[in-house]
Amino acid sequence: MKMTAVSVAVLGSLFAFGTQLAHAAPDWGKVPKRDVTVFHAGVTPIEWATKKSDHSGATGLKKGETCIGCHEEKGGLNFNMKRMVKDDLEPKGTPKTLSFPVTVQAAYDKDNLYVRLSFKAPAGAVDKADKDSEVKAAVMFANDKVSQGAQVGCWQTCHSDARTMPGADDKKTKYTKDGAYELMQWKSAKGAKAVDGSVTDKRAMEGGGAGVKAEGTKSGDSYTVTFTRKNPGEGKVIPMGVAIHADHAAGRFHHVSMGYKLGIGADGDIKATKQ
Ligand code: HEC
Numbered sequence: 001m002k003m004t005a006v007s008v009a010v011l012g013s014l015f016a017f018g019t020q021l022a023h024a025a026p027d028w029g030k031v032p033k034r035d036v037t038v039f040h041a042g043v044t045p046i047e048w049a050t051k052k053s054d055h056s057g058a059t060g061l062k063k064g065e066t067c068i069g070c071h072e073e074k075g076g077l078n079f080n081m082k083r084m085v086k087d088d089l090e091p092k093g094t095p096k097t098l099s100f101p102v103t104v105q106a107a108y109d110k111d112n113l114y115v116r117l118s119f120k121a122p123a124g125a126v127d128k129a130d131k132d133s134e135v136k137a138a139v140m141f142a143n144d145k146v147s148q149g150a151q152v153g154c155w156q157t158c159h160s161d162a163r164t165m166p167g168a169d170d171k172k173t174k175y176t177k178d179g180a181y182e183l184m185q186w187k188s189a190k191g192a193k194a195v196d197g198s199v200t201d202k203r204a205m206e207g208g209g210a211g212v213k214a215e216g217t218k219s220g221d222s223y224t225v226t227f228t229r230k231n232p233g234e235g236k237v238i239p240m241g242v243a244i245h246a247d248h249a250a251g252r253f254h255h256v257s258m259g260y261k262l263g264i265g266a267d268g269d270i271k272a273t274k275q
Pocket residue numbers: 041044049054055056057058059060061065066067068069070071078079080081083151152155258
């Protein structure tokens with residue numbers, strides 16, 4: 001049969017449809033799950049973690065040990081969380097739930113990387129300062145210029161002089177002394193835009209180049225948040241961390257993970273599966 005202009009147009013639209021299917025969200029049922037524990041970290045910025053007289057892990061960090069290497073044990077973290085409830089590492093007050101698990105999944109195709117977080121967001125925040133969003137979920141990726149990025153995850157952005165730290169300037173955001181982080185965040189507030197931002201010498205909540213999209217659903221007290229962003233590249237291993245602001249929490253009153261390696265078709269603590 002000779003192709004007419006009409007049948008070419010039909011084929012064209014079929015092709016476009018097929019392409020869309022190839023870029024559809026991954027089949028999460030086939031993607032492995034990795035639980036990471038997020039916890040209320042009190043006032044333990046990088047200056048604390050790397051000071052020997054404050055934290056005996058400082059020596060191991062210098063030698064190349066990772067936070068999770070010392071602190072992650074089967075089923076969670078080995079912290080003495082009691083230090084976060086009295087006037088030791090947390091002067092202001094502590095959320096009722098000190099730590100909880102977040103299930104992380106990751107997948108990629110030619111164009112995109114997909115990261116899915118599933119968790120139960122606990123009530124009982126200390127200071128419900130975010131009136132708009134009950135829950136926010138964030139993921140940060142460190143680039144290879146962040147010193148000890150693969151060991152410490154987000155901790156290089158956490159400083160004693162940043163806002164909501166005791167006695168700090170309220171305008172000073174999180175920052176990193178070297179390298180840069182990509183920052184993506186989903187907010188539960190109606191109509192809120194996904195954050196495609198960065199952390200360099202300051203935090204920017206927009207202007208990132210990752211083309212971040214985020215979708216979240218709530219069922220009971222369980223949230224599922226899916227990020228779609230540009231694929232950083234097959235074979236890459238990227239240091240990442242997760243933060244959840246639960247129950248209208250703001251600033252440092254989030255529950256954070258330590259650093260994990262995300263392997264995109266490569267080895268890692270969290271492995272992104274090809275779709
Ligand atoms: C070489 C092992 C080691 C490494 C690496 C390490 N820590 Fe620790 N950490 C410890 C030990 C031991 C303690 C308990 C005693 C203390 O505070 O010094 C501790 C205590 C803590 C505490 C206080 C809670 C408690 O149980 O006392 C926090 C919070 C903490 N570490 C966070 C981190 C973070 C964040 C990193 C990475 C930036 C890290 N640690 C890296 C060994 C380590």
